[in-house]
Amino acid sequence: MNLLKTGEIQNSTLFFQVYGLNLKNETAMYEFEKIKDNVRITDVAERYGIKVHNGMCCCPFHNEKNPSMKLYEKQDRNDNFYCFGCHKSGDAVGLTAGIFNISQLEAAKKLDNDFGLGVFRNDSQKKSDDYETSIKIRKQEEEWVNSALKITSEYIRILGRWQEWYSPQSPESQLNPLFAESIMQKDYAEYIFDKLIQGLRGDNHKLYTDNKQAVMKIAQRLKEIYSDNLHKSPVQKEYIQKQNKKGMIKNHAGR
Incomplete structure (x- = not known):
């Protein structure tokens, strides 16, 4: 029996509450609200053969020639209707249920199907989508771990070079900033690298969340290092500076 049409329950939300469903934590609430959020009550009425003019229409629940039903479209999309003749009221789902004399759930599914919302999917489709999503995520996490290993190992390599290139010549020598960075960061970078290596055959998701x-x-620091040519040895940088200087002199002479 359609409770909405008999007047016992005239609002779809109330229908769920009467049957003791805690909508805030149930899938039913998500599906129900998703339907309401994605259809306008005027579109529903017109879709099912009701002519609407300036928000007014003839009530489908009693015979009349002059429109007495008002359709209210609200900014929060919680649209509803009220008939000033028979005093029926409800929302888009309730209107659909009343028009076709079907249950609230059937009305929600009808709206979902007729408006192509895709809220109600069968379990096999959900499982298929979830499986495909899971595969994509695992692949992305695996790619991230491989990239993280390359990034970390490159940073460790550069830190090792800095220790060779910029080690102090005497106890009185001031520490080169790059040498200081190498002795402060190398052990930590190796620790991160070891965690990634040891976790390769385990949970890539945990590796990602724990170390991202x-x-x-480290990746940001590498970007800065390469941008400033800090990965090159002092000899290489000196050579580059000389070549740049020669180029500037040559260009100046050619003017």
Whole structure:
């Protein structure tokens, strides 16, 4: 029996509440609200053969020639209707249920199908989508771990070179900033690298969540290092500077 049409329950939300469903934590609430959020009550009425003019229409629940039903479209999309003749009221789902004399659930599914919303999917489709999503995520995490290993190992390599190139010549010598960075960061970078290596055959998702911030910082530092040519030895940088200087002199002479 259609409770909405008999007047016992005239609002779809109330229908769910009467049957004791805690909508805030149930899939039913998600599906129900999703339907309401994605259809306008005027579109529903017109879709099912009701002519609407300036928000007014003839009520489908009693015979009349002059429109007495008002359709209210609200900014929060919680649209509803009220008939000033028979005093029926409800929302888009309730209107659909009343027009076709079907249950609230059937009305929600009808709206979902007729308006192509895709809210109600069969379990096999959900499982298929979930499986495909899971595969994509695992692949992305695996790719991230491989990239993280390359990034971390490159940073460790450069830190090792800095220790060779910029080690102090005497106890009185001031520490080169790059040498200081190498002795402060090398052990930590190796620690991150070891965690990634040891976790390769385990949970890539945990590796990602546990180490993503550290690897992002290392990647950012590598970007700065390459941008400033800090990965090159002092001899290489001196050679580059000389070549640049020669080029500037040559260009100046050619003017």
